[in-house]
Amino acid sequence: xxxxxxxxxxxxxxxxxGDQARIGYNLNKMCFSFNSAECREAFQRDEEAYMxxxxxxxxxxxxxxxxxxxxxxxxxxxxxxxxxxxGIFKLDMQDIGxxxxxxxxxxxxxxxxxxxx
Amino acid sequence: MAQIIGSVSTSxxxxxxxxxxxxxxxxxxxxxxxxxYPAAREWLKGARxxxxxxxxxxxxxxxxxxxxxxxxxxxxxxxxxxxxxWGIPALAPAPGNPELSWHLVEQLVADExxxxxxxxxxxxxxxxxxxxxxxxxxxxxxxxxxxxVPVCINTVQAPYPSAARCWRLGQSIGRAIQSxxxxxxxxxxxxxxxxxQLDGERAGFLNxxxxxxxxxxxxxxxxxxxxxxxxxxxxxTGTQGIELLMWVAARGALDGAGSxxxxxxxxxxxxxxxxxxxxxxxxx
Numbered sequence: 001x002x003x004x005x006x007x008x009x010x011x012x013x014x015x016x017x018g019d020q021a022r023i024g025y026n027l028n029k030m031c032f033s034f035n036s037a038e039c040r041e042a043f044q045r046d047e048e049a050y051m052x053x054x055x056x057x058x059x060x061x062x063x064x065x066x067x068x069x070x071x072x073x074x075x076x077x078x079x080x081x082x083x084x085x086x087g088i089f090k091l092d093m094q095d096i097g098x099x100x101x102x103x104x105x106x107x108x109x110x111x112x113x114x115x116x117x
Numbered sequence: 118m119a120q121i122i123g124s125v126s127t128s129x130x131x132x133x134x135x136x137x138x139x140x141x142x143x144x145x146x147x148x149x150x151x152x153x154y155p156a157a158r159e160w161l162k163g164a165r166x167x168x169x170x171x172x173x174x175x176x177x178x179x180x181x182x183x184x185x186x187x188x189x190x191x192x193x194x195x196x197x198x199x200x201x202x203w204g205i206p207a208l209a210p211a212p213g214n215p216e217l218s219w220h221l222v223e224q225l226v227a228d229e230x231x232x233x234x235x236x237x238x239x240x241x242x243x244x245x246x247x248x249x250x251x252x253x254x255x256x257x258x259x260x261x262x263x264x265x266v267p268v269c270i271n272t273v274q275a276p277y278p279s280a281a282r283c284w285r286l287g288q289s290i291g292r293a294i295q296s297x298x299x300x301x302x303x304x305x306x307x308x309x310x311x312x313x314q315l316d317g318e319r320a321g322f323l324n325x326x327x328x329x330x331x332x333x334x335x336x337x338x339x340x341x342x343x344x345x346x347x348x349x350x351x352x353x354t355g356t357q358g359i360e361l362l363m364w365v366a367a368r369g370a371l372d373g374a375g376s377x378x379x380x381x382x383x384x385x386x387x388x389x390x391x392x393x394x395x396x397x398x399x400x401x
Binding site: 008011012013014018021029031032036037040073078079081082083092096100101109111112113115116 | 181200273274
């Protein structure tokens with residue numbers, strides 16, 4: 001059941017609310033663990049075992065395997081926790097922005113610069 | 118009684134920590150950002166703060182979704198930093214001022230702000246980076262010249278408190294500081310913003326016109342932004358642009374001052390995916 005709050009539709013945007021917090025809890029909990037270097041290493045040693053330990057559902061596991069940020073958000077991921085996952089692969093915010101917008105990294109960076117003109 | 122000397126509001130993009138670690142302040146990408154800070158430091162030299170009440174949001178270091186307070190106040194004697202998971206170096210721990218913290222707790226709850234208290238709290242880049250930008254020489258020595266009292270506002274999980282509510286929280290913080298029986302000089306820092314969105318197909322959204330209007334409003338018409346709901350603010354400023362709530366609360370803390378003077382501001386797009394702002398207000 002959805003919360004009664006009237007949700008504003010903002011194109012290309014998922015507001016992380018109670019509904020997202022509920023479906024994404026285990027995924028975000030796994031990503032929160034990546035604050036620890038030991039946990040990042042444990043994930044990299046055996047991703048499948050690590051995901052099972054945190055009881056990720058199939059959609060979350062597939063999104064992690066695909067390294068796909070939009071799929072991770074759809075599966076309840078929060079950008080602050082997902083950033084810790086992305087950090088394992090040394091991806092920066094322009095890499096992530098480019099992936100989500102379907103742009104090259106150079107085009108995404110140019111778009112940011114253009115917004116300042 | 119303690120004196121509120123003014124406020125500094127600033128962005129806190131994690132990449133700034135990487136740039137400081139690699140000494141990129143003069144690099145062409147970074148220079149327009151870092152060049153904003155010497156004037157703020159010059160003002161601070163004259164303003165001589167002893168304690169900083171720093172209004173910030175956590176990014177998944179101190180709080181997880183298991184417990185997510187809307188407002189919290191740190192009451193620790195020292196605040197540790199830690200690995201945030203994406204490779205920026207952890208800076209020095211920050212000394213606290215438990216006396217002011219507990220005074221704030223007493224006054225805020227008496228004022229019907231039912232905050233969470235934290236006798237232990239990890240501080241992330243939202244606290245370390247403003248300190249590093251304002252006191253780089255101390256940062257290089259691994260120390261800070263001020264004590265901090267962190268006040269955290271939830272912008273991780275909606276619903277967030279409204280801009281109007283954050284304004285009133287700030288007013289209450291200001292009254293609490295002014296009623297603190299101390300000769301300390303207190304600076305308020307608002308750490309966050311301005312427009313940015315990291316997630317979704319709309320990633321990279323920035324809104325220069327809104328940011329500049331918002332910064333301008335804080336000087337003489339600081340409740341302007343309270344006309345907007347948080348969903349409207351997310352639409353106008355991006356999913357993380359909502360961090361502007363820290364600026365609203367910081368400005369609210371100055372509301373009881375006799376006069377407010379804008380001493381300095383800077384605005385630069387982009388740092389990482391963020392529109393960065395800096396605003397220095399003097400209270401007298």
